Amino acid sequence: MTYRNVISAVVRALAAETISSAGGCDFEPKVQCVKQKGEIVGKEASFLQDCWVFGRLHKALTPAHWRALVAKYSTHQERKHGAILELLNSVKTPAPKRFRECAVLTWAIPQVAGAEGKRSAAVLPAAWYDITNWGNDGKPESTRYRWRSGIRKTLDDQVNDALTAAQELLDAEGLIESCAA
Template sequence: MPVIYRDALSAVIRCLAEDCIDTASKQAWQRLSRDASPGPRPGPRSTAQERLALDCLVHARLHRELPPRLWHVLVARYSTHNARKVEAIGRLVPQLRSPAPQLFRYKAVTTWAIPQQKGRSGRRSTDMLVLPAEFYDMNTWDPEGRPEQTRRRWRAGIRKELEAMVDAALVQVQAILQDEGLLIDEAT
């Protein structure tokens, strides 16, 4: 029995993380911790290698079948691979329908994809993308100094469009996973 995902979002998160999964041998407590994590539920005899292989296959299938716009929004939002996340952000910016200038759109998408973290300088991990605190200051997003109400309206519109794209992508991911029989059947 293959790995079965509980929903489309957990499948997306799991398959986008496959870029950063360490396949080195682990101590017993590390394997137990990983196996207890949310995400796909293994079949009775699936191994870590089988789960990783399926995650890679799902990653490839989603990348191939989703429209580029929807693939990029998922990568920007959920990927743990810093270079791919930054590339996806760059590809999303010109596709947005907004009267905001290019710099504003770029910073709005970037702060949506890399939200500000609480804590000291936002750092929780050395591998995590962290933007400087001033990047989140919306006053720096528009060099023409338009009114704050205008900037807030632009930011809200951009975020609404991005969230709608995520929702549309997850609907398509769910359909793909259901076709493959990789989602847990809620009725059972």
């Protein structure tokens, strides 16, 4: 199995740890069960590969790259929140601490249309996404938007660097589809 692109590989790999009811990439019992029936194929083979990619990325990427990918793409709430907390210290900005925390959190958990309790996507209460609630220091709106933009650019750059590193790794393993023009 190959992935369409690096983002789909990362998303599937990070989701693999939340697929089983026991949590984690517990593919070994499933693989052993399937092996007794013959060759590993279908969704078990895909799951096994996703778990392998998870482990490979976690081991090969730098902690900063891994943290950025988990904060942006993980569906495992505990790991995502841990990565978000670690990212707070990597963002350099003149903004106050509370503003930085809100900006990083809303970047990692973006507002989703129609998510007022009707979707399974993790969202924050609507007030979190209102930039005027991020501090009461009396700064002009243009300053707050400039700070938020700078923080998001820094975080997006970290994710792009991490995706580039993951792309190189997965290309070397032959796991990304190559489009012949």
